[in-house]
Every structure is written in C-alpha cells, then in structure tokens.
Amino acid sequence: MAESLPPPYHLYDNATYEFCLVLPPKVNSAGIWENATNPSMIFSYSLPFLELQVVMIFLVNHLVYTILRPIGITLFASQMFELAIQATFRQPNEPQQVKMERLIGTLIEALTSFSVIACLLAELKILNTELGRLALSSAAVGDLSTLFLVRIITLSRPFISSPLLVLVRGVITCCFLALLFFVFRPLMYWVIKRTPNGGPVAEVYITATMMAAVGCAVVTHWTDRSPLIGAFLFGLAVPDGPPLGSALIDKFECFTNGLFLSVYVTSSTMRIRLQKWLSDPSHIKFSTIFSTATFFATLIPCCIGSFLNLMPFRDALAFGLIMSSKGIVQLSHICTFRDNKIISQKAFTTMIFCILANATIIPLLVRFLYDPNSRKYASYEQRNLMHLKPDVELKVLVCVHTLDNVPAMIYLLDLTCPTKESPNVVYVLHLIELKGRNSPVFIAHHNQETSTAASSFFENIIPFYEYEGNNSDLVTVNGFTTITPPKFMHDDICTMALDKQTSFIILPFHRKWSIDGSLEEENNVVRNLNCNILDQAPCSIGILIDRGRIQKSMKPSSSLSFSTGMLFLGGKDDREALTLAKRMARDPRVKLTVIYLIAYQDCDNVVYWDTELDTEMLKDVKQNSGKNGCEIMYVEEVSNCGAQTIKLIRSIANNYDLMIVGRCYRVDSILLTGLSEWSEFPELGVVGDLFASTDLDSRVYVLVVQQQQRININRH
Incomplete structure (x- = not known):
C-alpha cells in the first residue's frame, strides 16, 4: 500500500518519482475502524473488495x-x-x-x-x-x-x-x-x-x-x-x-x-x-x-x-x-x-x-x-396377493440398500412357501445413491458374475442367487442395480414393478437396530423413498421392520420352525396381509396365529361393506384351519379403546418370530382411539407404528402390508 502518492503524472514523462511500498502488499485491512473519517477506505484493499463482490x-x-x-x-x-x-x-x-x-x-x-x-x-x-x-x-x-x-x-x-x-x-x-x-x-x-x-x-x-x-x-x-x-x-x-x-x-x-x-x-x-x-x-x-x-x-x-x-x-x-x-x-x-x-x-x-x-x-x-406427475404408475389389472391365482407364480420385487438388509429379506422370501405349482420369481433391486457422476446407471446382473465392471455392485445380490441355488425349480432370482439420486429412486422401483408385473414390493424400514435390540441409526432418505413408493406403486407393498433378530450369519433351514402372528383389525390392507399369512401357513415349518381384534362396542350401527368382506375372509380361515397341512390358530381379542390395544400388542409382541399387520384401518375405529395423534411414522399406519416404536421391548420381526392402490385414469 503506498504511503504517499505524487501529483498526477503522464506515463511517459521524463520526471522521476519516488514511491514507498509495503512488500508484500497488504491485501486485507485493519478493520472498519482503521479510518473513521473515510469508511470507504476499507475497499481500497483487494480482499475486502473481493469479499464484497x-x-x-x-x-x-x-x-x-x-x-x-x-x-x-x-x-x-x-x-x-x-x-x-x-x-x-x-x-x-x-x-x-x-x-x-x-x-x-x-x-x-x-x-x-x-x-x-x-x-x-x-x-x-x-x-x-x-x-x-x-x-x-x-x-x-x-x-x-x-x-x-x-x-x-x-x-x-x-x-x-x-x-x-x-x-x-x-x-x-x-x-x-x-x-x-x-x-x-x-x-x-x-x-x-x-x-x-x-x-x-x-x-x-x-x-x-x-x-x-x-x-x-x-x-x-x-x-x-x-x-x-x-x-x-x-x-x-x-x-x-x-x-x-x-x-x-x-x-x-x-x-x-x-x-x-x-x-x-x-x-x-x-x-x-x-x-x-x-x-x-x-x-x-x-x-x-x-x-x-x-x-x-x-x-x-x-x-x-x-x-x-x-x-x-x-x-x-x-x-x-x-x-x-x-x-x-x-x-x-x-x-x-x-x-x-x-x-x-x-x-x-x-x-x-x-x-x-x-x-x-x-x-x-x-x-x-x-x-411425469400426471403419469402415475397405475395398472388397470389387479396386481395384489388377494387376486393372485393359486397356481400362478408369485412375482416379488425386493429393494436392498445395504448388506444389512439382505438376511431379513431372504428369510421373508423363504417363508412365502414357493412350490412347483406357484414358484417365486424374485427381482432384486440394489439401490445406490448417485454421486460422482451426472447420469444415472441401471445394471442387470447375471449369476456367476465375476469379471465385469458391474461386479463391484454384486456383493448385495450374491446371497439371493445362493438362495435361488438352495431352492432350485422353486425360486428364480434376477438381480439389478440402479445408481440414481434418492429423490428419483421411486421412479426406478415403480417402473420395474410395472414392467415386470410384480404383485408385491418389499421395502426395508429406515430404522436399523443392532443385534442387542438397541436403535442404531435412522435414514430419512430411505424413509422418504418408502413414502413415495407407498403413494405411487402399481402393486401391493410390504415394509419390513427388522429389529436385529436376524443375523448375517444365519441361513434358512428346513429344520427351523417359525411362529407367525397376524393381527387383524379389518380393512383391505388387513385382508391383503391375511392372504400373505395364509400363503406362508402352507409351509410345514410355519405356525400361524390369526388374532382378530374386536371392538366391545361400535361407535355407530352402520354396517360397512369392508366389514362384510372381513367376515367372509375370517370365516374361510376358521373353516380351513388345519386343512391342507396348514397349522392355523384363530383367536379373538376384545378391546374398548386405544390403551387396551397398546396393552394387547405389548403382550403378544414377544410370542412370535414374525408379525404381519395391515397399514390402514377405519379412522373412527374405537380400537385405535387416540393413537393416531401419537403416531411417529404415518407410513406404517397406527399398529405398524406401535411395533416400530422404541418403547416396545421386543425383537419381533414385523411386516406392514398395504394393498395395491387403484388409481382412476381418465382416457381421452
């Protein structure tokens, strides 16, 4: 910074001028109080002027x-x-x-x-x-x-x-x-x-x-x-x-x-x-x-x-x-x-x-x-479990984020009882957040993949191919990886479900529990993804809550027995969940208990069409209990209010390895009085939210089911 400046001069003048400079030049000022009489003096320094720009x-x-x-x-x-x-x-x-x-x-x-x-x-x-x-x-x-x-x-x-x-x-x-x-x-x-x-x-x-x-x-x-x-x-x-x-x-x-x-x-x-x-x-x-x-x-x-x-x-x-x-x-x-x-x-x-x-x-x-918002992933066909014929293959789309999601997913697939008459076709989609590149990537994997560029993403897919090898002629696995921004992942999932004509999508819950049952972490990106899929999916959906019960080292075994509970309150989501539970009950290893929760008194005397459908489905469960090798127990429980419902859930949570519940119910049901206001995760419904709560002292493995949402599309 010059200490004194000479009078104006011409560039090519023969006169000699003397300058006093500070070397190296000072780029930053001493502060706004350096020259109180001339505040703009601060902008004669290069750094403050650059910062202002x-x-x-x-x-x-x-x-x-x-x-x-x-x-x-x-x-x-x-x-x-x-x-x-x-x-x-x-x-x-x-x-x-x-x-x-x-x-x-x-x-x-x-x-x-x-x-x-x-x-x-x-x-x-x-x-x-x-x-x-x-x-x-x-x-x-x-x-x-x-x-x-x-x-x-x-x-x-x-x-x-x-x-x-x-x-x-x-x-x-x-x-x-x-x-x-x-x-x-x-x-x-x-x-x-x-x-x-x-x-x-x-x-x-x-x-x-x-x-x-x-x-x-x-x-x-x-x-x-x-x-x-x-x-x-x-x-x-x-x-x-x-x-x-x-x-x-x-x-x-x-x-x-x-x-x-x-x-x-x-x-x-x-x-x-x-x-x-x-x-x-x-x-x-x-x-x-x-x-x-x-x-x-x-x-x-x-x-x-x-x-x-x-x-x-x-x-x-x-x-x-x-x-x-x-x-x-x-x-x-x-x-x-x-x-x-x-x-x-x-x-x-x-x-x-x-x-x-x-x-x-x-x-x-x-x-x-x-x-794109006007082009919903809607289907004119019924793509859910209730309308799936007994002798037709079950197409399932499994979504995986990390290796921790894999064991629980394989256990659930193993419980769906694939047979030669109704085998499982499993589409595994490995979801990776897009970072370090501009364009999304979609990779189709093949079994025994070793030397291709896509093999680096194959780690989370390998256990599913091993599961296929252990169930030859009963299970077919197709592995895929999508690398895309999280806000667009639901597009890939819904598009694949629509193209592959799947009847069921399985999503991992965004909370992760450690092996000792304590809450380890939450991923809000996964939660937002699940909410988007629940709104737009072209088929039925299940959100899988793994509270640390299934360990990575565990593998499905024909000698193990599984105690499965299905809590039935009524509604289309419960009927869809019960349909899946009945399919699982065909497996000799599975012991199914259907718990029908009844309100002691209804808030009105109106008979809903959903109630008639619920009655018919439960009647079928009671009549066919024990037939065709299915071990099904039917239990009725009575509740007068939401507090009694919570007490019941806490009493049965540790009685089963897997609990299946529906997502949505009648909002005016006495069974859920006062519970919706305290719900932490609306995407799970009231009952599913109770099973996912940290206040519940249980390691039960929970599946929350939502039936396919039918969307009316105007044709022009």
Missing part, C-alpha cells in the same frame, strides 16, 4: 432465484438474469468482427451438452423417466461432437498464421490425454484399492487429486487454451462413484456450485455491452432471425425423428426442446471464443442473450408438455 453476487443470485423459481425458471437462467442488475455499460474499442461468427453461432445453437441436459433433467425431475434416459443417451453423442468441432474451430485461426505451432499444440494435447488416461487414471484406481470397503478416502489422496486438477488447468492454459478444458478432461479421467468420486463431490460440490459457478456465470454475463448492442438495430434484427433459424434447425429434426419412431407428439416436442437446451457449457465456449478474439463484442452479447432466452423458455415449455 462475492457477497453481492451470492445475495442477488439467490434473491433472483427465489423470485423466479415459483414460475419454473431454472437456477442457471436465474444466475444469468443478474446481468440485468449488475452488468456494466462501458463501451471500449471493439476489435474488427471476424467472418467466423456465423459459424460459431450455428455451432452453439446446433450442438448439445451432456452436462447441461443432465442438470436440466434433474431440475425438472425427469432424469429417470424414459424421456430423460433417451435425452441423456443422445446428448452423450452430441457432447463428443461438440468437443471435436470446438477444438477444430479454436485451432483454425492460428493454423493460418503458424501451422507448425498448431501441430506442436496438437502433439502436446495428445500427450496430455495419454498422461491422463494411462498414468493418472490407473493411479486413482490404485487409491480406490487402498481405501477400505465403506471407509473414507485419505485426505492426502483428496488433496493430491485436487492439485492434479489444478495442474491440468495450468497445462492447458500454457498451450493457449482455456484452463476449464484441462480441468474438464481431468474430471473425465476420475473414476465415477464411490469412494473417490463421491468423496470429491461431498467435499467440493457445495462450494463450487454454490460459489464458483455463480461467480463465473455472473462475471461472464457482466461482460456484455448492452448500450453498444442496442445502438445497432440492424444487427439485432439479423441476430434474432439467425438465432431463431438455427434453433429450429436443431428442434425440427429431433421432433421428426422421434415422432417417426412412434413417440407421442407432445413427448417428441419435449424431447426436441430438451436437446436444444443451452447452459453453462455453451456459455464457457462463448467466453473462450471471446477471449481468443474469434468473435466480436456484439456477437458475444447476442449469444449471451440467446442462451438466456433458451435457458428461460425451454424449461417452462418442457414442464407444460411433459408432466
């Missing part, structure tokens, strides 16, 4: 996004809207406009980016839909084309003046790519092998990886290319997913997306010169016509190609709009072209406004044309 960008960005988000504007478009507030209007001298601008504009409008489309689909919440997967596959091809063409264009101008320099840069680029994928990538796989299974990556490896990314950016900058390209190519070399990719995401995603991305978008759009651009109406007119023509040149072929391949018109139009979307990648290309003086200031301003209009309008149109 960052805070202003951050606050304005989130303020604009908060205002525009309710009408469907994306975060990227909101960040670009800041230019209307923060852009400066200086008019420096412009370089001569180059003839390649039209080609650049056509390239930017015509080509797509995988990252941009993945972010758009995620923000529109259609990443896992059929349309979203098609768009991602198409964008991957477009992304490769974009990288190739952009590289050719950026090298074309230097090639005219110095072909040898371009050749040298090309050789350096090839060597750089070879270094990335034949040296750095194997080193990162070595780091992954040294990381314990499920353990964190060592901090030294995280630091080394980030330093390598910065080094790659510096290398590309030395070759007169944008540093973003070097960092981007290094990102392609990093193995996706856990442990390394997900560790990098956890540490840096919030900081980079929340701060650096906002600063980059805002600072890039602030480079426009709006007054200069508005002063040339002829240029505006030509740019508008040209941009519109190139936009439709991309939109129309995508729509026609999709429509000719039997895609509905609205979906084809939405697909074309998605493939025509622009975002941060196109913005970075434009800034690179401007930095290299390939395009003029007017062309730069025009392209910025085109990206802004594109990022604003396209999400709104796609939301209007393609609404």
Whole structure:
C-alpha cells in the first residue's frame, strides 16, 4: 500500500518519482475502524473488495432465484438474469468482427451438452423417466461432437498464421490425454484399492487429486487454451462413484456450485455491452432471425425423428426442446471464443442473450408438455396377493440398500412357501445413491458374475442367487442395480414393478437396530423413498421392520420352525396381509396365529361393506384351519379403546418370530382411539407404528402390508 502518492503524472514523462511500498502488499485491512473519517477506505484493499463482490453476487443470485423459481425458471437462467442488475455499460474499442461468427453461432445453437441436459433433467425431475434416459443417451453423442468441432474451430485461426505451432499444440494435447488416461487414471484406481470397503478416502489422496486438477488447468492454459478444458478432461479421467468420486463431490460440490459457478456465470454475463448492442438495430434484427433459424434447425429434426419412431407428439416436442437446451457449457465456449478474439463484442452479447432466452423458455415449455406427475404408475389389472391365482407364480420385487438388509429379506422370501405349482420369481433391486457422476446407471446382473465392471455392485445380490441355488425349480432370482439420486429412486422401483408385473414390493424400514435390540441409526432418505413408493406403486407393498433378530450369519433351514402372528383389525390392507399369512401357513415349518381384534362396542350401527368382506375372509380361515397341512390358530381379542390395544400388542409382541399387520384401518375405529395423534411414522399406519416404536421391548420381526392402490385414469 503506498504511503504517499505524487501529483498526477503522464506515463511517459521524463520526471522521476519516488514511491514507498509495503512488500508484500497488504491485501486485507485493519478493520472498519482503521479510518473513521473515510469508511470507504476499507475497499481500497483487494480482499475486502473481493469479499464484497462475492457477497453481492451470492445475495442477488439467490434473491433472483427465489423470485423466479415459483414460475419454473431454472437456477442457471436465474444466475444469468443478474446481468440485468449488475452488468456494466462501458463501451471500449471493439476489435474488427471476424467472418467466423456465423459459424460459431450455428455451432452453439446446433450442438448439445451432456452436462447441461443432465442438470436440466434433474431440475425438472425427469432424469429417470424414459424421456430423460433417451435425452441423456443422445446428448452423450452430441457432447463428443461438440468437443471435436470446438477444438477444430479454436485451432483454425492460428493454423493460418503458424501451422507448425498448431501441430506442436496438437502433439502436446495428445500427450496430455495419454498422461491422463494411462498414468493418472490407473493411479486413482490404485487409491480406490487402498481405501477400505465403506471407509473414507485419505485426505492426502483428496488433496493430491485436487492439485492434479489444478495442474491440468495450468497445462492447458500454457498451450493457449482455456484452463476449464484441462480441468474438464481431468474430471473425465476420475473414476465415477464411490469412494473417490463421491468423496470429491461431498467435499467440493457445495462450494463450487454454490460459489464458483455463480461467480463465473455472473462475471461472464457482466461482460456484455448492452448500450453498444442496442445502438445497432440492424444487427439485432439479423441476430434474432439467425438465432431463431438455427434453433429450429436443431428442434425440427429431433421432433421428426422421434415422432417417426412412434413417440407421442407432445413427448417428441419435449424431447426436441430438451436437446436444444443451452447452459453453462455453451456459455464457457462463448467466453473462450471471446477471449481468443474469434468473435466480436456484439456477437458475444447476442449469444449471451440467446442462451438466456433458451435457458428461460425451454424449461417452462418442457414442464407444460411433459408432466411425469400426471403419469402415475397405475395398472388397470389387479396386481395384489388377494387376486393372485393359486397356481400362478408369485412375482416379488425386493429393494436392498445395504448388506444389512439382505438376511431379513431372504428369510421373508423363504417363508412365502414357493412350490412347483406357484414358484417365486424374485427381482432384486440394489439401490445406490448417485454421486460422482451426472447420469444415472441401471445394471442387470447375471449369476456367476465375476469379471465385469458391474461386479463391484454384486456383493448385495450374491446371497439371493445362493438362495435361488438352495431352492432350485422353486425360486428364480434376477438381480439389478440402479445408481440414481434418492429423490428419483421411486421412479426406478415403480417402473420395474410395472414392467415386470410384480404383485408385491418389499421395502426395508429406515430404522436399523443392532443385534442387542438397541436403535442404531435412522435414514430419512430411505424413509422418504418408502413414502413415495407407498403413494405411487402399481402393486401391493410390504415394509419390513427388522429389529436385529436376524443375523448375517444365519441361513434358512428346513429344520427351523417359525411362529407367525397376524393381527387383524379389518380393512383391505388387513385382508391383503391375511392372504400373505395364509400363503406362508402352507409351509410345514410355519405356525400361524390369526388374532382378530374386536371392538366391545361400535361407535355407530352402520354396517360397512369392508366389514362384510372381513367376515367372509375370517370365516374361510376358521373353516380351513388345519386343512391342507396348514397349522392355523384363530383367536379373538376384545378391546374398548386405544390403551387396551397398546396393552394387547405389548403382550403378544414377544410370542412370535414374525408379525404381519395391515397399514390402514377405519379412522373412527374405537380400537385405535387416540393413537393416531401419537403416531411417529404415518407410513406404517397406527399398529405398524406401535411395533416400530422404541418403547416396545421386543425383537419381533414385523411386516406392514398395504394393498395395491387403484388409481382412476381418465382416457381421452
């Protein structure tokens, strides 16, 4: 910081001036009280001024996004809207406009980016839909084309003046790519092998990886290319997913997306010169016509190609709009072209406004044309256990998050009594949270899988194939893995249940108990997933509560006996649960007790249709008890209020290995008076919530059943 400043002087004056500087220069001030008479003195230091700029960008960005988000504007478009507030209007001298601008504009409008489309689909919440997967596959091809063409264009101008320099840069680029994928990538796989299974990556490896990314950016900058390209190519070399990719995401995603991305978008759009651009109406007119023509040149072929391949018109139009979307990648290309003086200031301003209009309008149109919430996973068929014929195979979809879920799931499947006349077809779906990559992954496993890339996700599937081998001709297992964001996992589950025509989905409860029966952890992500599936599933559902009774080392055995209880209060969910219990009772190892809980006095004298159905089903249980090798005991218990119901549940909880209950009942039932207000987990129903409570001193294994929800769909 200069201690004294001389009078104004000319740069090329022959006079001599003396300066007194503090070296190294002081970037931070001594505080707001350093100069009380001149408070703005604090902004003469670089660090406070930088902090003020960052805070202003951050606050304005989130303020604009908060205002525009309710009408469907994306975060990227909101960040670009800041230019209307923060852009400066200086008019420096412009370089001569180059003839390649039209080609650049056509390239930017015509080509797509995988990252941009993945972010758009995620923000529109259609990443896992059929349309979203098609768009991602198409964008991957477009992304490769974009990288190739952009590289050719950026090298074309230097090639005219110095072909040898371009050749040298090309050789350096090839060597750089070879270094990335034949040296750095194997080193990162070595780091992954040294990381314990499920353990964190060592901090030294995280630091080394980030330093390598910065080094790659510096290398590309030395070759007169944008540093973003070097960092981007290094990102392609990093193995996706856990442990390394997900560790990098956890540490840096919030900081980079929340701060650096906002600063980059805002600072890039602030480079426009709006007054200069508005002063040339002829240029505006030509740019508008040209941009519109190139936009439709991309939109129309995508729509026609999709429509000719039997895609509905609205979906084809939405697909074309998605493939025509622009975002941060196109913005970075434009800034690179401007930095290299390939395009003029007017062309730069025009392209910025085109990206802004594109990022604003396209999400709104796609939301209007393609609404996944209106396309419920409904089925016109009865896909539940009650309507399953005795001699038809039982198709079950089992969802697994971790290896801890596997033993309890296999035990439940083993109790469903598969026979040659009615075998079990089990679809196992291993659910993994998407981290360290943009696009979701769906993997179909095969038995004896050992050397494929998917084998790393095979650990949780292997026990189910072993279960299949122990029950040959009775059980068929098909294993799958889906890697997707948690908020979209229910789409994969419901889609698979619909495609495979399953009758029952088994979900693990979000609470985990230790072997001694104490509560170990809760996972709210799993809980939200279960709630979404309960609302949208196309078949019946069971939520499995394992209180630590089943251990990993235990295996199903034909010599074991299982005591199963079914608490029946009435309603369609209880009838579905009783149907499953009756199927289990066909197994000679299973001893079933059906406990019918009766209210001492009804709150009214109305006879409900559900009551008639309950009576008929219980009559069938009493009449067929002991027949066909089924050992079923029927018991009736009386309760006058919710307190007596709780007392009954506590008295029977330790009498059984497995307890089966329905989820929903009549809300005005005397049996449950006052209990719904204290329910902690509404997704389990009142009775299921009591069995999942930490106040219950029991290790019983509980299955909460919900019958298929029928959804009325209007056909047009």
